[in-house]
Amino acid sequence: MEHYGLQSAAGHLTVAPESKEPYAPEVLAQLHADAVQVVARYPQARSALLPLLHLVQSVDGYVTGRGIDFCAEVLDLTTAEVSGVATFYTQYKRHPNGEYTVGVCTNTLCAIMGGDQIWDEVSEYLGIGHDETTADGRITLERVECNAACDFAPVVMANWEFFDNQTPESTKRLVDDLRAGKAVKPSRGPNRVCTFKQVSRVLAGFHDGLADEGVGAGPASVEGLRLARENDWTAPDGDGNRHTSQQDSTTTQASADASGAPGPSGAAGASGTGLAAGRSSSTDSHANDADEKPGAQPAADEKGK
Numbered sequence: 562m563e564h565y566g567l568q569s570a571a572g573h574l575t576v577a578p579e580s581k582e583p584y585a586p587e588v589l590a591q592l593h594a595d596a597v598q599v600v601a602r603y604p605q606a607r608s609a610l611l612p613l614l615h616l617v618q619s620v621d622g623y624v625t626g627r628g629i630d631f632c633a634e635v636l637d638l639t640t641a642e643v644s645g646v647a648t649f650y651t652q653y654k655r656h657p658n659g660e661y662t663v664g665v666c667t668n669t670l671c672a673i674m675g676g677d678q679i680w681d682e683v684s685e686y687l688g689i690g691h692d693e694t695t696a697d698g699r700i701t702l703e704r705v706e707c708n709a710a711c712d713f714a715p716v717v718m719a720n721w722e723f724f725d726n727q728t729p730e731s732t733k734r735l736v737d738d739l740r741a742g743k744a745v746k747p748s749r750g751p752n753r754v755c756t757f758k759q760v761s762r763v764l765a766g767f768h769d770g771l772a773d774e775g776v777g778a779g780p781a782s783v784e785g786l787r788l789a790r791e792n793d794w795t796a797p798d799g800d801g802n803r804h805t806s807q808q809d810s811t812t813t814q815a816s817a818d819a820s821g822a823p824g825p826s827g828a829a830g831a832s833g834t835g836l837a838a839g840r841s842s843s844t845d846s847h848a849n850d851a852d853e854k855p856g857a858q859p860a861a862d863e864k865g866k
């Protein structure tokens with residue numbers, strides 16, 4: 562019998578025996594070569610733990626015991642520290658996972674829009690519960706929390722690709738197609754759904770070139786933006802005063818004049834940055850300022866705030 566994490570009557574999960582078996586030498590060599598690239602992206606090696614756990618999943622299909630040992634050795638951590646992280650996040654599986662994780666959003670909005678009904682019917686249809694996998698190893702079913710796609714509720718994810726405005730019937734067709742190996746097309750993003758192992762490698766930081774495929778935000782997501790443009794609405798300024806896009810243009814031009822840089826009508830104006838006048842990019846935010854150095858003292862005028 563395959564070990565796909567079906568729970569025993571006592572609630573214990575079964576784990577495949579090979580979980581602790583050593584990696585084949587060529588597999589281990591490739592893991593080390595990949596890990597060197599991942600670790601090199603971080604100032605401190607231990608910061609690479611999350612992507613390394615995804616890397617383990619891209620090879621084993623879940624976080625195995627040998628995968629925990631590997632991460633601990635590479636990052637000079639204890640196995641308890643690695644296990645503590647692997648058991649905290651739901652994207653890390655501690656037992657064999659199916660080829661496709663199908664997540665039904667049962668968070669508030671999706672639930673009342675039909676997510677609970679989808680969950681009940683699909684769970685019964687597949688004969689599995691939360692975090693359990695079909696005997697053919699193709700589908701792991703999960704209840705998932707809000708995917709920030711409430712405007713397309715109820716939403717179902719297949720390996721974290723969006724399937725919008727689902728019904729019990731459409732979701733049953735989706736799992737049937739995935740089990741039959743048929744091509745399925747997400748509502749947004751790339752044209753296909755990659756396997757759990759393939760997606761895990763992307764999450765480890767090895768791009769598959771699909772990130773920019775397809776539509777990211779559908780019409781429902783940008784409805785507010787459409788209305789704002791239609792009515793010439795803009796965000797309030799820092800004082801909480803509402804201002805118009807015309808004022809923004811004047812201010813931007815005045816700042817540009819003062820600095821000697823071209824304004825919105827110049828070559829490097831708003832159109833050059835891809836931002837409409839008055840809108841700020843995320844790089845304008847203090848949230849993106851460099852972290853304070855450890856041990857740095859707050860500036861004098863910030864003390865006592």
Ligand code: FES
Pocket residue numbers: 666667668669670671672706707708709710711714715716
């Ligand atoms: S509640 Fe389902 S995506 Fe937000």
